[in-house]
Amino acid sequence: MKRKKRIIIAIDGFSSTGKSTMAKALAKKLNYAYIDTGAMYRAVTLYCLDNGLFDGDIVDEEKLMQVLPAITITFKPNAEGRSETYLDGRNVESEIRSMRVSDKVSIIAAIGFVRREMVRQQQAMGKKKGLVMDGRDIGTVVFPQAEMKVFVTASAEVRAQRRFDELRGKGDTTTTFDEVLHNVTERDRIDSTRAESPLRQAEDAHVLDNSHMTIAEQDQWLLDLYNSIVDDN
Ligand code: DC
Numbered sequence: 001m002k003r004k005k006r007i008i009i010a011i012d013g014f015s016s017t018g019k020s021t022m023a024k025a026l027a028k029k030l031n032y033a034y035i036d037t038g039a040m041y042r043a044v045t046l047y048c049l050d051n052g053l054f055d056g057d058i059v060d061e062e063k064l065m066q067v068l069p070a071i072t073i074t075f076k077p078n079a080e081g082r083s084e085t086y087l088d089g090r091n092v093e094s095e096i097r098s099m100r101v102s103d104k105v106s107i108i109a110a111i112g113f114v115r116r117e118m119v120r121q122q123q124a125m126g127k128k129k130g131l132v133m134d135g136r137d138i139g140t141v142v143f144p145q146a147e148m149k150v151f152v153t154a155s156a157e158v159r160a161q162r163r164f165d166e167l168r169g170k171g172d173t174t175t176t177f178d179e180v181l182h183n184v185t186e187r188d189r190i191d192s193t194r195a196e197s198p199l200r201q202a203e204d205a206h207v208l209d210n211s212h213m214t215i216a217e218q219d220q221w222l223l224d225l226y227n228s229i230v231d232d233n
Pocket of ligand 1: 037038039042109
């Protein structure tokens with residue numbers, strides 16, 4: 001059998017659409033590398049929190065600009081083969097998912113020089129192709145030439161319900177559905193209206209609305225799309 005061409009797969013979309021779950025599953029199936037770019041913005045945010053660069057919601061941008069080139073963010077698979085995030089050699093996978101970081105990450109992700117540095121690193125990771133990358137600006141800014149672009153969406157209510165179920169599953173019994181819904185719509189607003197690389201659908205992206213799809217159905221949808229693209233190349 002002819003060896004299939006290795007391509008770049010860009011998966012963008014709103015928060016809580018299950019982008020990373022589907023991106024990871026596809027990367028595993030194709031034996032591709034997987035990069036979670038949200039984790040990179042989260043790691044920079046954690047660095048700022050731990051090094052006193054935040055004063056409330058204000059970041060010391062001058063200091064951040066000085067230290068950013070020295071901050072290293074890497075990904076390494078754990079014992080089960082799942083990719084985990086390292087900040088300056090330290091495993092920060094669980095810390096970057098905490099509310100402390102989630103509350104501040106959109107501030108860091110809106111800073112132009114931070115985005116330019118992250119995009120530079122992300123482009124370097126794609127040199128060898130064979131990569132699935134998920135984020136907000138992958139198909140528009142990082143890899144506008146990606147062979148496969150997917151834009152994932154689902155209704156705000158469905159996404160809030162998924163987050164709400166996840167929180168209840170983790171033992172959170174106090175956060176209400178309305179609070180989660182508010183947080184989801186607020187993040188949509190911030191992500192789509194910021195001046196630097198706002199979340200928007202690339203013209204040549206394939207839209208996946210997974211409001212009423214099971215995980216198995218969306219995995220199959222992605223695989224069918226991948227096959228149609230590589231068979232044409
Ligand atoms: O996907 P996530 O929730 O881990 O993303 C965290 C934050 O980073 C979120 O506010 C959106 C932002 N982000 C971004 O601006 N560009 C990306 N390529 C990835 C994430």
